Amino acid sequence: MTIRYPNGKRFETSTVKKNQTKKPNQITYSNRGMTLEEDINTTNEWYVEQGLAVIHKKPTPVQIVQVDYPQRSAAVIKEAYFKQASTTDYNGVYKGRYVDFEAKETKNKTSFPLNNFHDHQVKHMKEVLRQDGICFVLLRFTTTDEVYLLDASYLISFYEDMKHSRKSIRKSDVEKYGHLIKIGYQPRIDYLPIVQHAYFSE
Numbered sequence: 001m002t003i004r005y006p007n008g009k010r011f012e013t014s015t016v017k018k019n020q021t022k023k024p025n026q027i028t029y030s031n032r033g034m035t036l037e038e039d040i041n042t043t044n045e046w047y048v049e050q051g052l053a054v055i056h057k058k059p060t061p062v063q064i065v066q067v068d069y070p071q072r073s074a075a076v077i078k079e080a081y082f083k084q085a086s087t088t089d090y091n092g093v094y095k096g097r098y099v100d101f102e103a104k105e106t107k108n109k110t111s112f113p114l115n116n117f118h119d120h121q122v123k124h125m126k127e128v129l130r131q132d133g134i135c136f137v138l139l140r141f142t143t144t145d146e147v148y149l150l151d152a153s154y155l156i157s158f159y160e161d162m163k164h165s166r167k168s169i170r171k172s173d174v175e176k177y178g179h180l181i182k183i184g185y186q187p188r189i190d191y192l193p194i195v196q197h198a199y200f201s202e
Contacts, residue, residue: 042188056092058087106141106142113168139178150177
């Protein structure tokens with residue numbers, strides 16, 4: 001299936017197909033678990049079940065262009081376009097406060113590339129902060145399987161400095177300004193205690 005962005009550019013995914021297998025020497029610790037998105041989704045489901053928060057991944061509007069019908073009872077989408085550029089990945093509510101965040105991961109060991117983010121996403125984060133919403137990014141360093149919560153204000157600052165400074169955030173800065181999230185089993189990425197501490201402490 002071909003999916004295109006509003007500007008017509010093809011959407012490329014790095015997801016490995018189910019029928020593809022990696023050689024043993026290519027498998028790393030970070031490949032043993034689920035993707036960051038899957039980890040967050042299962043964590044959010046657990047939060048809902050426990051009555052702690054209601055946070056979900058935002059659906060991305062898609063315009064279907066071409067559909068094939070190999071069988072009467074089955075339809076296969078062959079080509080589609082994203083109707084609009086996405087903002088951030090997740091939003092919802094926790095203790096009466098609006099929560100909005102983006103999740104990204106990198107294989108880099110010492111820095112997080114800022115080209116993972118886009119102007120429209122940063123603009124959206126600014127708008128959320130302007131309305132006193134809780135806004136942050138979850139950054140995963142896949143080689144060490146470390147996940148940090150970094151407030152959007154820091155991300156915005158690093159992003160705006162990118163034009164005349166570094167094109168990435170040093171991991172040391174992520175450690176300095178962010179919060180390391182404990183990785184567990186259930187929930188997998190328990191970020192709510194960090195949200196509680198960072199945004200609700202007096």
